[in-house]
Amino acid sequence: MPSKPASGPSGRPAVGVDLPLRRQEWDLLVRLPRSVLVAACAGDEDVDAVAGVAAIAAGQRSRALLVRGVVAAIFAEQLTDNDIEDIGPGVTAVLADCGYAVRLLAERLGPDIALAYGEWLMDIAASVGRTAWEAGRIRLGGVEIHLAERRFVNGIGRELAQALHR
Template sequence: MSSQPASGPSGRPAIRVDLPLRRQEWDLLVRLPRTVLVAACAGDKHVDAVAGVEAIAAGQRSRALLVRGVVAAIFAEQLTDNDIDATAAEPTTVLVDCGHAVRLLAERLGPDVALAYGEWLMDIAASVGRAAWAPGRIRLGGVEIQLAERRFVNGIALELARALYR
């Protein structure tokens, strides 16, 4: 399959990448980072969704060409929050999708690409809880992390480990 947005986030022509993926598999990879962000926010007014968007954009610096391509596709689509299905953003559904995506990438493109994509998803989920102190948060290395968010990030890590080390 050939996956290519018309232009990259900076307006430059996007790199054409031929991937061994079906359209619905590519769509999952493109949809999942935003769904992870929405699930990590989970309507909590103390989270920093802007940090999540910045974490998505940080994928442009990934060592994996696939992650950079997914970032380009995300910003080319310019989805809104209304485009994310609320049932798809349920944490348990998101974790299942994360595991499926990482297994798919490990099988088709190898464990390095799968690991880079999975770690990027974890960064997105972890980034949203770095807001001001509130009850139910812990402090790790100078960063405030909501306990529920930590469980969600750990869930993504568990799915990543299961997919890569089965």
């Protein structure tokens, strides 16, 4: 059953574009940015999760209508703090979901849409910077991050490259 971004009163998406996606595929695309944010934070209290939320919201400015639709759906859900704490498969599962989502989008909507979505996920992961200095950090976009965070961002990049055969 085709889907459209952003849920309407019937439970079906309600922006005017039909997408060749099943409901569970659309739900994965909407859930994945938050999962990436949670995995990037990795339970560390010295992170700027607000920057991650801002990176999710920045998807509203994407050239890809799909990314803008996903952002609208995310913010339409009105999640509570408890809901956000409950989201959180392990890093390996999140990377696998990233690869699956990008392959799905490349196959169904083309490589440009898949690339826009995958790069947005990388931006979300990279936006979460640690606040205290310690060894093993690098600077990415003016923000210091742990090498483990860099490996996570690079992991998403590898999934994106493999999915797009680059």
